[in-house]
Amino acid sequence: MVDGAVEALRTWGAGSTGSRLVTGSTTLHATLEEQLAAFCGAEAALVFSSGYTANLGVVTALSGRGALVVSDARSHASLVDACRLSRARVVVTPRADVAAVDAALAARTEERALVVTDGVDSIDGGIAPLRELHAVCRARGAVVVVDEAHALGVCGPGGRGVLVEAGLAGADDVVSTVTLSKSLGGQGGAVLGPRAVIEHLVDTARTFIFDTGLAPASVGGALAALRVLREEPDRPAAVLRVADELAEMSRAALTSSQVGRGREGEVPLAGQLPLTGSAVVPVVLGSPVVAFDAAARCLERGVRVGCFRPPSVPDGTSRLRLTARADLTTTELDRVRTVLHEVLDDVLAEVPA
Template structure:
């Protein structure tokens, strides 16, 4: 009697894809053409409109010509240039932090800082709405993880009070990436200080938008520079480049150089990205009105979508059903307006949404166009939900 041939090891993928498609959760890549391609972009995270600013582009080109297209190695071997250090020094000074360390991405920065500062014998208290990079960092940390309800300061305090571990970290996003709401950072910091815990804040969506001159929500909350606070930022949103950074005490950045695996074993940030980010930071410093322009555009987009104005660049329009959200985003695109569409697992079940992002360079004509398109698309989505 012969045994049945073994099933192909990837045979399960087809059924898995079918289930995701039926649930409205199938994803696909949509490559965009160079330039505007006639679309009004309200989906990207180029909040200050600097990704195509000639000063930033020219700086990237100059850095590539001087240093080459790649960094050629990890930061500890050949991947650190004087440009990287210049960026770190100016970023730390701008945000008011003692020191900064640049990583190849914001994701890598979050993985590096959490795994290096926690580990076995530590407790990490993580907000339930934390970004995927923070969730993955918690999973890799080998620390005990306590997940608390979103922005629940009392729950954080209780988790810290009940701990048996000597060391504890509390981790949260400063600005929620899905709906643009701000975390209660001063209250969280007060609890952390009272309980002897380190506060780690991901300010990816705050830098360039929130606080005086766009220094971020952590800076606006008076936390940057505190010796028990570490912040992470990305260079790929307001600074229009690529990469990430950790801001905090010099003892922290020195420890990361010694122990953060995503720093030690990853190729350093490309010089062109470092040059672009540095140029964008200098534009932001010279033009502090740009963050205010972002918030004005966000308020106008919120009014067009009939939702509350956010304190950040992110405007969330909850439609509930993922299929309805995908259809609404497609209808916007058909009419020349590109919007984001967030579905589970990016957001909780039943809260699929359109995610609109403000940009400092959006014009009044752009807003009129967006208002017209959104009014029609959201009216259709509402009518569909009522049926």
């Protein structure tokens, strides 16, 4: 990936020099769009400067005044902001509640409707019920927008995403977004879907029209990473095996810490959240102070984990978020196991009885 980025840097320079519609598009951008679409089973793709701007662009361009947007309550902040900017009427439904989505669509008076959701929940790793959601949307004449940020490179056959896994890739009423900054290890984002939708975005998505194009080095790096993903299709399965192991050790560490203090069940266990075949492994600790302290102590011991607390998660559900990688060795996983046990024993022992 680094070699791909360096080659692009030397060929095209450090910056894209302008918006995509002026001077910011190169043959690299077009190649990445073609290869992303082919890999994910979409008809076409459009590269943005980030996954955030991709979500803002697609939702606002496909909705607007006189439309309805139905948004999952656990949608990423970029989708939430897109709904706010859309000028459409917005209905928020509980996470993965297909019946609530159906009710919102059935009650609408608007001609156009859009349903937006994360394919993989960035907080608990749960996978959206896409087949059921799509069936409802098709019956009600709505378009589905699925954020595959945490799915690309991890879920589905060869890491092609949850839409491919659900058999929905390429459907004429399904649009997806991806980020290039997670499994592909770079920066940028893209929208994938029917060619007519992509052509519409070129003319209407403000975050495409007026934003500086993605830097060529990022495009070259993403192309190189995508090539690795195509040529080494076992990597996504390795991620999921590591995720399962991280989940097991997290539950064991929490259980051991609680039982040892005679307070079993008081702190929510990571195992109460479903193992859903994603790279996201939550360790729910409840208090934001406890979660922040635990993340800091893990880092001191050489293990970097995420710390999620309000407003990223609801009150009382602050957590560590472990993210699986395909290249974690047995030695590294043993180190994670040891650190988790040590840190959770320490921080939970300090929680007042």
